[in-house]
Amino acid sequence: MADKILLSTYVITVEEKKVPLNLDKLYEDENFIELFESFSMNIMKDPFIPKSKGIFTDKSLTVPSAEILNNRLPFNIDASNNAIYGYFQAGTGGDNFDIMNNSTNVREFSVNSNKHISTKNVFYYLQVPPNSTEGFLVLQKIKNFGIKTDLNNALQIRLKDKLPKGVLVKLHNRVPYDLYKEMIQYGTLKKVEFIKNTVPANMKDFIANNQHARRVKGTMTHTMKMRGGFTSEWLKDAADILRGNNTKNHRIDFDEENAYFDEATFEIELDGKKKTFHTINKNKIQPSVDVTGDVEFDKNKQPTIESLIKVSQELIQDIINLKPKNV
Template structure:
């Protein structure tokens, strides 16, 4: 299974103003800066310790490819981490080749594509998602560290999820509603003298799989498509809420949708059926092609 995650990025100054990516800092093109960054991490592996105490590394598996005409940079990341025990065995005989020890780096390569449009304040970052190998935070942190290293400390990169609309549409159109949540904001204590903020209230409605929930789903999808104000969200004469989320299952995958805060929608999608394969591996060319299609959908 090949999953791709898509993010939209901006470059902000200290006042948090978005910059034109192809002409920031009065003269620099972020496409060239990103290319320099990729060359840097290829030669200087980024190492860090995650919240679980595992030692991790982040680098490039090979030299990046810069396409000036398409304004993209592509290649494969190399991500590794320690803390796993295991064995490598021969696929035909099951004979042991060698042991994986706790201090060994368990490393994987995975595809990425960076797109820096001309005269735009938004760029796109797509990477192949693999279990136990996060990219978003380390990429963001490593790039911002690189900018400080080169003496540009007044700009920083910010990544946010960018759902590809046509893949989301498949969930909304063909998926089955599994549950939804009606969320109210902070609740104050009924005892005035305490003045305690008790958090928020959530009503969770889990739906019976054997029940036809199409009418409820239609209402939620309508709200998702059309509601964008900062007011409370009215829902089926049941009151108004600060946020409503709902879970839809499609092709064995469940995805949570947010009616107001759409940037929280996880943007990892199974694109296996859209790719071409050679010797069981997705071709580099087809990964680029589908990535550009995802960008066109999310732009």
């Protein structure tokens, strides 16, 4: 099964004595989009290495080269929308392992933790509305791999010398709660998916629904639809899960032995518009929006940047402007 294309939303502010500043015109007439471009150039030349308890980690945050992006620029400014978009390259290391040919089981490369790191390119789109104290940031999330914490730390450290003393850049979670709260309150739940990242070891245990059976790595998806939409009780349960309630041990737990799932997806429709909310590690209150069905893919089965930009713009506008007709 192809990976879902997940986007999460955040807000960036620049604050002086806890008072948010106008991002259109900061100090010396520099706006925040220009400042973010300067930040991107900084970590491209000098990758940011996060620390944990004062010790450098085996992670890094930088900007991918044009070569890695098939000669596409790693970041671009869209002046007409006062926006910047592109990719961050996030890396993790620390392990020695072999990369094998899946067809022949022959080793093709050996990873040395002292020389190599595993990297992922993470799409982002940042827009600052006119005369606003908030910038809206959309970040791609790949499964349970995200860069929000490292990006926040990098912004704090690398922009410190570019702003007056006492002025701080802050990256806030903007859970699309207002968006899905309104959609849940006034919309219709159209489809529910629960996903387990393991499957029964044999078909007999699956058919017998043996909850104590041995499980192996795999993906099992339970998809449910109801004519006319699900009942209000289903909507309430969906809201609880998206808010992080009813969770134990990083999973959705239904208070019955082994009756749990690792991921959940809810498709909700309001005023003809559909949004699909996806959550992983249910102790976290930051659900993502599943846009897999809304983006286009290239020949390498990767989402095109043009379609990612489009859905990011729509998501930002939905969060800012969505007002149900019957409110």
